[in-house]
Amino acid sequence: MGKTKMKRTEAGSGNLKEHFKRNWPYYVMMLPGIIYLVMFKYIPMLGSVIAFKDYSAYKGIWDSAWCGLTNFKKLFTYPDFYKILRNTVVLGLLKTVLTFPVPVILALMLNELRNAKVKKGIQTIICIPYFVSWVVVGGLVFDIFGIGGLFNNVREFLGMSPLLVMQKESWFRPIYVLSTIWKESGWGTVVYLAAISGMDPSLYESASIDGASRFQKMKFITFPLLVPTVLTLLLLNIGSFLTLGFDQVYNLYTPMTYSVADIFDTYVFRVGIQQAQYSFATAVGLFQSVVGLFMVVTFNKIANKVSEDGGLW
């Protein structure tokens, strides 16, 4: 039903038959995927109504009492709301500006490696931390920065006194960024490497004939060809701008760094999960999603302006 309606506005009723005749295979191809998304994403999503209810597990979704915007009010009047919003935005920005480009650079560099075996080896090794959970990685970070850890050994060697940076507010953000790069940027190269492998070798050949250096080829051929992929991934990531993920922060922060580390996800964990306040957790999730949608839509518009067809839609 919905689809037919869409088409009519699209193509005008006269062309409908023509459109269908030409494009029916496309509809057939998409059907399973659409059914899937409806069944596994949209139907459960309807349960988001509990954000507007005082959900009780025993009464169930439909029988729980409506409570209007109480849950949202609770979020916005939370005394530390400003603090967690600021922390989330700052960390989100750092992630987008400092962490996001690293896999691109790594992939460009990997592409320049000539020895196939070395390249394969490095490619595999740098992915490893991605498969190790944050609990383990967090533990390692604490070890490295602990007394007797690498960091303080170096300080001692330089004649400085030990510094417990894990309990210093000013160190949290750098550690957050570095640990993200450490754990995830290797894995992030996978898409870019696949994209690079699809590039047309003849372009490089003609550049070589023109006497271009390796760096010039990287800058003027590989990188521009990679931009659409980079842009797409940026758009895909920007939607979860406020959803930084609970595990990383939870395993890296201490009460002494709360004031810069507490984010929506850790707050929801304390309130929504530990106290089983599902309505509230859902309300916070909706808030994060609405902001995410706004970001995606905005950036999509910009992307469409920057390069034709650069956006997601």
Next chain:
Amino acid sequence: MKKRYAKKLMSATLASVMVMSMLSGCGSADSKSTEATEQTAEASTDEDIEIWSTNNGYLPVEAGSELYNFYKDIIGVGIVQPYVEWNGGETYLEQLNLRIAAGDMPDMFTPWNGVETELIANGALLDLTDLLPEKAPHLWESIPEDVWDAVKANDPTGQNRIYVIPQVMSYGRNGAMIRKDWLDNLGLDMPTTQEEFVEVLRAFKNDDPNGNGVADEIPTGGRAEARWMGQLFGQYGIAMWEGYPQWDIYDGELTYSAVTKNMRDCLEWMSGLYAEGLLDPETFLNDKAAWDGKINSGVVGIWEHLPQECYNYAENIYNGTGVKPEIAVLPAISAPGYEGYYTMHQMNGGGFVVANTDDEAKIDRIMKVLDAYGNQDLWMKFYNGVEGMHSEVVNGESVRLPDDPSTQQNLVLVPFNQIATIDFQVNVLSSQLTDDRAWAVSQAIENVQENQKYVKSFAGDGMPESITSDYPDIANRTLYIEYATKIITGEYSIDKFDEFVEKWYATGGTEVTEKAREWYAKKAQ
């Protein structure tokens, strides 16, 4: 219960199908969903009782399995338990809530973090007030009457009914321990005053009590979030359980111990110790493994934990360093102007609740289970579990085998932990007095008894979680640990403590205090 469940499923299915057909114009899913309804409805059998409790990685109890038969032989009732990850209670709570949401509550389960309050209010749990004395007399008598009274006072409906079987610990489990052999090495006496205590800490730090020629000793310390530091908090008469401040009478009224003058003085003192290097500088970065690792390495002088388990530290220190340590209970020390003690936590939340049902036969079966659970004659049997799996027979006596999650089923009924008595603890420890372990285990036996001299209960013991559940940051002591750790490490000056107290009251502390005092007044009646 089952009818309710079926109805809910039906409506969920119907709703899904409706939306499906609306959005995609396709009705192919409904045959699939009705099938599912039938499939899940028959999953639980009527004869067996499904019980959920803590499981730290052990095998589940399925119908027909060895442990199932073991319980059936003793109690006459089949008990099943699926594998539900505990994970500090968080995963467990979520799983439980999902099952409740699906209208499929386990027959009997350990409540966690106040989940029972709302269920009681909705009539979802079985009223045990009259059933217990009649049908589970052993359990009724195993738990002291004043504890039952406290349980009644916690009835959220205000009708003084019993819905929760409490976890009771009738002795002081946690206490501070000291390396007695270090004192002897340095020729020092057991400290009895705060001044002497600090002197001992200094001596531990500077005089190489472990005699290895390296200044690697950590006089004392604790774990992240200022946990397990009762040896220090206790000196100021602060009710503190494993790093969670408790409610006690201060200035004549029930007050959160974190916002008292006691706490202020204690933090000020601790920040001095930290600055002097007498506390482990990494105290607030230590997780369990890190802190235990330091104790096991034989470099920690004084720490708080379970005296009944000190054999474990003793044996680990011996294995790692070759030194047979002597671990003693550190007598409770009083700071000037305060009465020091170690906190004893008698009522430790809920042990079990029972899902409401009209099925008389089922109620009878559950009561049989509960009666056996409270029957102290059976406790040793429950403790030893299945022969060949949990225990073996040596010289005609059952002896527990080492814990092994991958081969042992989870013991569902552990009354000896949930209605814990010191006698049972000593019995269990005594069963391990073998030639090679006696030196360590006997220390534990001695210490657990010695510790009782220094423990004291607190007025807020047994306060239900529901009192703080609207204020998660208070329940999680978020603000407290932030200020306390920053003050101790010197990041904040002690003056910041007043700001903390103000903030705490402003962000829900006032309301919580009011509720807590109301509860206390009612309980005291």
Next chain:
Amino acid sequence: MKAYTKKSHVRESANDKIFGFVISLILILFAVITAIPLISEAAVSLSSKTASQMNQINLLPVGFTFDSWKYLFMKGKIWTPFLISVSSTVLGVAIALLLNVLMAYPLSKTEFRPSKYIMLFVVFTMVFAAPKVPYFLTLRSYGLYNNYWVLILPHIMTAYNLIIVRTFFKQFPRELEEAAMIDGCGKFRILLQIVLPASKAVLATVGLFYGVTMWNQYEHPMMFIQNMNLFPLQMKIRTIVDGGGELQAVTMAQTANYTSATLSAAAVVFAILPVLVAYPWIQKYFAKGAMLGSVKG
């Protein structure tokens, strides 16, 4: 690609050599740093009980022993969960690729106007997630409770991966498809015979993404599977890693030379190994993706 490297090798200038050297150096350094988590976990898994209890293991095993690994393999009962994980991952990746390719292809056609709206429909699922409880109830009502398929079905399509496939399809040279169209090929045939053979790189990439998601999953089985016989590897590992609380039994395995920390380290390493084996194998499709050029030529 190969031909190109050979040719350019000959006239590599001094600057290019320095450039290559610096890049190799940086990458090797980065690789060494990123190898630390695995090395340290491996070291813990090969260390003795005493060393673990004293918390003294860094990057090298202390008191070397295979006891944790022996326990894991002989008593850990990990093989059934291992097979469940392998089978569900393989099956899941196959289904996922089919579904995603079919859906992404029409979406990559800008001249197919509805694709724009469908894209919005897709992006929406990326930004908005279902709350846990309704999600659980819905999937349970589909019969996915204590059901093997819950390891697969929830993971076979994500907006993220779908859009990646679409991006690659979009960059596919138009002329090729148009030529085939003129030859009278239907849309299905074009996808199957022209586009897909040249898309191995993206199929490998997205297949890898789906595979890793399914291999690493524990949240779904945790919610939906309470029957231990259906546990995938990561769930089984969680039962081993779960160290327990403060209370312990006085009985201890005097002879065993492992702790829950060394066991869980062994389990973590064990779960990563298959990925380490599979990934280099998948990488060869990245190089072959360059086929695109030769098709064109």
